[in-house]
Amino acid sequence: MKVLTVDDEPLILSGLVKIVQEVAPLGTEVRKATNAYDALDLMKDYLPDVTITDLNMPEKNGFELIEEIKLGGWCDRFIILTGYDEFEYVRRALRAGVVDYLLKPIDKGEIAALLGRIREELPNESDTDYSCHAKRLLTYIQIHFRRDLSLDDLAEQMNLHPNYISSLFKKETGHTFINYLNMLRIQAAQELLMSNSELSVSAIGQQVGYDSKHYFSKVFKKYTGTTPGAYRNNQ
Missing domain, CATH: 3.40.50.2300 (Response regulator)
Structure with a gap:
């Protein structure tokens, strides 16, 4: 602890x-x-x-x-x-x-x-259910990261306490739930920016889970150091 x-x-x-x-x-x-x-x-x-x-x-x-x-x-x-x-x-x-x-x-x-x-x-790696919970959570978020997800959503879906989920994410990935979710979304956005030139930045943001273009650009720049438009133009 x-x-x-x-x-x-x-x-x-x-x-x-x-x-x-x-x-x-x-x-x-x-x-x-x-x-x-x-x-x-x-x-x-x-x-x-x-x-x-x-x-x-x-x-x-x-x-x-x-x-x-x-x-x-x-x-x-x-x-x-x-x-x-x-x-x-x-x-x-x-x-x-x-x-x-x-x-x-x-x-x-x-x-x-x-x-x-x-x-x-706190989650304990020696618990028999630990690895099962970890696998279920990581698999679920990797499949559904484009949705509007929160710790409470995951807690309800997995029938686990939000604090347990938060601690498990830190222990398994070294990241908070929010950081892990954003990393998955930004990675998917980078792939779309490179492969789908006809899609607008706003549309790509919505596809990976961000309703606001401004917020998508802000998060994208935080994780990549550049804006989505500049990233696309430099590829």
Whole structure:
């Protein structure tokens, strides 16, 4: 299991990391970030299973950080750590879909129980059903990537929890579900751009799963470094 801890106060962060390393399940890897921007840079490659974040940080608060992480598809589980016991914070945390809301100073037993529960939710390669789930999921997305797919769609189709699917994708492919889906779509778009000169860029985008031409061009450039039109002209 991979854990990312985020707090802008160095002493608190060091203490948090020490506690997590002490009580987390065996084999847990723990990394730390001193602010929201460091956290965002780190997690794009680290892809933690759970992020423990402070709420009150100067660059971005914890809720803003969680929103951006979710948008990027880099982590699905969050534990909020704060010194403020206010109902509005609790309500916002619930709306953000966090695993739990913990008050400082941290309780070792409480964080140990939380991390243990999260570890049980993660896919385990030794489970007899793991390879079957992995094969079914990857085969399904390779066949249906042109559809409007989401983790919830896959969860319903496969009768699995969205968090399990997200973790399985990371473990099997090294990519988040969103990145894996986009890579399949952009690869298919590249093939169409080279082989079907009569199709417009917009039509190709729609064929590979993007309703918006602008969004298709934006994603295409992110993964290839160029626009669909320029890619076609340079072939």
